[in-house]
Amino acid sequence: MSLETPARIVSELASRGYNADREAVTLLAGADDPDGALDVVVERAPEDALKLSADHVKAALSEVDAGDPSVSTGRDSVETSGTKSGSPGETKGVDDGEIGRDPFGPDASRPDTTRPDESVRDPDFDARSLEVAGDVTGESTGTGEYDDFVSVFQDRFKRLSKQLRSRVNARPTSAVRKMPGGGETAIVGMISDIRSTASGHWLIELEDTSGTYPCLVMKDREFADTVDELLLDEVIAVEGTLSDDNDDGDGILFVDSLYFPDVPRTYQPSTADRHVQAALISDVHVGSQEFMADAWSRFADWLHTEEASAVEYLLIAGDMVEGVGVYPNQDEELDIVDIYEQYEQFAEYLKEVPGDMEILMIPGNHDAVRLAEPQPGFDEELRDIMSAHDARISGNPSTVTVEGVDVLMYHGFSLDEVIAELPEEKASYDEPHKAMYQLLKKRHVAPQFGGKTRVAPEEKDYLVMDEVPDVFHTGHVHKLGWGKYHNVLAVNSGCWQAQTAFQKSVNIDPDAGFAPILDLDTLDMTVRQFS
Secondary structure, X not given: OXXXXXXXXXXXXXXXXXXXXHHHHHHHXXXXXXXXXXXXXXXXXXXXXXXXXXXXXXXXXXXXXXXXXXXXXXXXXXXXXXXXXOOOEEEEOOOHHHOXXXXXXXXXXXXXXXXXXXXXXXXXXXXXXXXXXXXXXXXXXXXXXXXXXXXXXXXXXXXXXXXXXXXXXOOOHHHHOOOOOOOEEEEEEEEEEEEEOOOOOEEEEEEEOOEEEEEEEOOOOOOHHHHHHOOOXXXXXXXXXXXXXXXXXOOOEEEEEEEOOOOOOOOOOOOOOOOOEXXXXXXXXXXXXXXXXXXXXXXXXXXXXXXXXXXXXXXXXXXXXXXXXXXXXXXXXXXXXXHHHHHHHHHHHHOOOOOOOEEEEEOOOOOOOOOOEOEOOOOHHHHHHOOHHHOEEOOEOEEEEEOOEEEEEOOOOOXXXXXXXXXXXXXXXXXXXXXXXXXXXXXXXXXXXXXXXXXXOOOOOOOEOOOOOOEEEEOOXXXXXXXXXXXXXXXXXXXXXXXXXXXXXXXXXXXXXXXXXXXOOOOOEEEEEXX
16 A cells, blocks of 8 residues: 555554654655555554654664664555445435434435545645634632532623623612612523412522522413423523512512523524535443444444545544443443443544544543533543544533534533423424524523532533534434524434443433534535444
């Protein structure tokens, strides 16, 4: 195999179990005999080396130039067939009106995924850009003290109320209590309680930094069904009329309008300046007896084909491994019982991916990081294990800007809570993107505190969506779903794990072996099936 481009050198090194610095790759590509040079460098690499540096390359090549007879410059030809049965089908993204249908019919075309010569991939490295924001890794300051919890909720309220105050002329609750009855006013507050009255109306307690105030939504109001969407601790705004006895200290606000921070309906997403694609996946779960290794290999093989030559980014939204002790009797369903061995095996599967791809990963609730959100990225020991292709690690959540497109990556643990609390038509496991719409509307990835989702106290709330993302990518629920909410593409990318005994016991039927492929220049999406 001729090694004429840096991309093919990176891929060949990965197939032999090595990563390399960019300078090292450049030196190999510039050698008179790149094939022989690569062989020499690998042969002379230190025994404990996983990543080849420019110094390794220079030292090995200098021995060749000096005529060292012990250095081999020849090698047997390398053949990479990689042919797999059951190649992937293809389904184009759907608009909002088509989301409810099953997009994976039995007649989907299944092109051959025989891995060709790597020359089909020739990415433009100079055009690439990938930046990360909102990462808690290395920034965590919480100690678990009471003041830390106060700080995170004060920060949440400050930032979300700022988004709402541009739409309503709100007054502090302490000032509202002193206003004469019968007047009109507005309040921005965090929901501290929601309850129904004996007459079927809804009483919402809103809290701000100066106190609380009761707000009544009458059951006959046209927006009354919106109350079903409310969660404790989210920030909303209301406008209405004060009761006549307000100045007596027993007042209430009769709500005429209710507002969420929300995504503006006029929002227009950014796109890349060239045709380039990103694969959005999550929940690989290596270490489980139900990890779909064959489907993963078919996916990796497809990435080496000409059809996938534009796929230059791989974004993984958590749960690289199955973990240990995550749910009752999990050890009975493990193929690999040691957590470090699980990550080592995941790293081996990651090496099947083309070496020229940019890879970014965030953790999930099965990964070996703290469970409370925001979750910092993996520690140095795990980063060293998962160093294939210089994969980048970030915290959960993080906003990843890929060639100008803002992708909010969040594993999605809070989706369980949203789906449990809201009516089925507004949030369900069968249509996980609708639950994601709710988080976009609330501009917070985990609004409710004290339920299933554990929140770590920090000086700031890393879970607030200050800026509107162009793409919202989650996983966790093992269901595939996507659609657009106010022009924001919401994608839950399914999983790579067949149904486990535990999942069957809780009625989870996973969508496994799918890879959403996003066109960054148009934000159109294709879903490919490898299972």
